[in-house]
């Protein structure tokens with residue numbers, strides 16, 4: 395783990411080291427994968443960072459590393475599907491750290507299953523875990539910014555939507571909901587000085603991929619024309635760009651970072667069905 399964190403810390407970046415000095419960045423899902431890379435990058439660029447997720451130990455590992463590097467980072471656990479926990483989380487952050495200026499929502503996930511077999515409980519779990527949690531957090535941030543008469547930036551990490559995604563219909567539906575809400579509030583919240591964008595990663599090498607069956611994983615290199623997964627830092631750089639002053643005229647947009655996967659590639663997250671085997 396410390397080797398992985400060290401590689402994130404040393405990774406080349408296009409951004410200047412004091413870009414976010416004086417800013418507080420909240421990264422949901424910051425204990426692993428894309429969120430962790432984003433949190434480490436914000437910390438390297440001078441932000442005070444708060445990471446959240448359900449598992450305190452995962453958060454502690456990242457915080458301990460960052461603090462040893464001289465960065466300012468805090469880890470507060472929360473179940474973001476519960477609105478009350480989101481409200482409490484913001485109260486705690488404001489009391490102990492300060493009001494976040496920047497929000498990156500990278501908390502989420504799903505399980506692979508053919509859509510026809512999804513149970514109502516499974517459907518609801520994934521909708522709640524990807525649509526409700528993101529909405530609760532982005533709305534709470536916007537409410538606080540409105541109340542305090544200050545702006546902010548929100549970046550939601552979603553999935554690529556253009557071609558659908560066999561094996562994860564539930565998550566496609568949830569993330570399409572986020573895009574609809576994002577485009578709507580980009581207009582409603584512009585007068586408040588709030589920008590809202592999404593990053594849509596393609597297949598990315600993170601712990602999150604552990605939930606997929608071996609036959610699906612074996613074909614993951616076919617997901618894009620580079621025939622390799624992206625790295626969490628390749629996604630993090632886009633999250634940070636959209637949070638930065640360089641993106642001050644960008645709102646309501648989705649930046650796809652998928653190595654061209656939406657143009658060419660195949661991804662069968664629950665395994666390739668017989669019909670789609672050649673010839």
Ligand SMILES: CCCCCCC/C=C/C(=O)SCCNC(=O)CCNC(=O)[C@H](O)C(C)(C)COP(=O)(O)OP(=O)(O)OC[C@H]1O[C@@H](n2cnc3c(N)ncnc32)[C@H](O)[C@@H]1OP(=O)(O)O
Nearest residue numbers: 503504505507513515516519520523554596597602603655
């Ligand atoms: C070109 C684009 C490329 C994109 C590539 C996309 C690849 C995507 C990668 C990632 O997203 S990586 C990050 C992924 N990380 C995860 O997915 C892990 C997180 N997942 C979870 O935590 C859980 O699966 C969940 C989605 C949050 C559900 O958890 P919850 O605690 O709410 O529910 P459970 O009580 O566990 O289950 C409720 C209900 O759901 C059904 N179910 C759950 N797991 C499975 C499963 N593996 N298979 C089938 N069904 C499942 C089931 O009905 C459960 O109810 P019970 O039967 O247990 O009563």
Ligand SMILES: NC(=O)C1=CN([C@@H]2O[C@H](COP(=O)(O)OP(=O)(O)OC[C@H]3O[C@@H](n4cnc5c(N)ncnc54)[C@H](OP(=O)(O)O)[C@@H]3O)[C@@H](O)[C@H]2O)C=CC1
Nearest residue numbers: 423426427428447448449473474501502503597598600602
């Ligand atoms: N890796 C990939 O190929 C792709 C990933 N994505 C999406 O990007 C996002 C990040 O994924 P990635 O970093 O790869 O995966 P990870 O599973 O590593 O990261 C997801 C993080 O979200 C946290 N989390 C999940 N649900 C909740 C919740 N209800 N409340 C609080 N925290 C939660 C998890 O921590 P904990 O379990 O401790 O709560 C975990 O740290 C996800 O939305 C994922 O679906 C999109 C496209 C491709």
